[in-house]
Amino acid sequence: MAVSDAELTVEVTGAVATVTIHNPARRNAMTPGMWRRLPVLLDGLEADPAVRALVLTGAGGTFCAGADLGDLDELLDAGDHSIAVAAEERLAAFAKPTVAAVQGACVGGGCQLAVACDLRIAAQDARFGVPPARLGLVYPAPTTRRLTRLVGPSTAKFLLFTAELVDAERALRVGLVDEVLPVDGLTDRVDAITAAIAQRSQLSVAAAKEIVDDRAGPARIAWWHRKVRDSGEAREGVAAHHERRPPNFTWSPSDRH
Structure with a gap:
């Protein structure tokens, strides 16, 4: 199918739906339109009885390098009621199992989406980061709490305080991801996991x-x-x-x- 420069694409194969973040000019950064589009796509996939699992991934070897910050005043005024938080909450509440297949950069808004999934399977080249402290922003409270539940208070504070990138092996050690695979084995492993889920x-x-x-x-x-x-x-x-x-x-x- 033809894709524009910045959009979310959906492919359903058997019982598994794959949503792909596609914004090559910005390393798959999420634009305001993409944040607004995600809950709509999820509503449709949740209502589809043929879909038993969902994979979220990025095009071109990058998961998502963050969010298009857009109008800063609008972002600051929105606080915890931003379109990014709304999309994250909808993904977290998706009624069927969700798997983030992560390759390359998974930073900011990308990490926010990955953490909102049920499982995170990463390639060895994946890198994770939470950059609000580098930008002078306050990470949304629902997002901060979800990250803390996943990795624990100490690791959450490290990520939030330092804004440093961590590699896939460290992400695995601290519980940010569930498995780490060679780049060429990521797709097959995610396919195997979702196929198993669909059969249960x-x-x-x-x-x-x-x-x-x-x-x-x-x-x-x-x-x-x-x-x-x-x-x-x-x-x-x-x-x-x-x-x-x-x-x-x-x-x-x-x-x-």
Whole structure:
């Protein structure tokens, strides 16, 4: 498909949707239009019953080198209500598993998006950074808290205080990423992970995501347990295990409400 100089592209292959950040002139920096477009794309992909997992990546060997800061006064006035925070929050709340496939620079707004994903798989050339202290800006509170939950207070402070770039191996050690692969092995590994997710019980996956993200209170957890009982997913899974065959899970994320 033809792409403009700065846009988000979507490709659905089987049960996996891939959203690609494409802005080659700015090392895939997110423009205001791209920030506004992301929640719209996510709404559509979340509603698509064929999509069971989402990959977020960047074109041309770079994940995302940050955000187009645009009008500084507008940015300062927005604070925690910026279009970037709105897009990040929508990505974090996406009902299906999300995987950031990171190659090259993953800085500022790019790191913000990667941290909002469920999993982060990085190539060995990936570099991560959180630069607000270099720019005299205050990192949004929801973004700061999400980063802190992922890597812990000390590492979050190091990233925020120094604005230094860290390489993929250090990112792995501190929990910022889940795996590090050679550049030429990144796509195959992400494909394998998303294929495995797509084959699992979507009821189990959806419940796990809500509970891990602390978005399921006691009533909601009880609802999930009723769904297990009523859906037949567990009976099918156990039967398939005993019969040494792939399970035929039929529960759809559209049944989550």
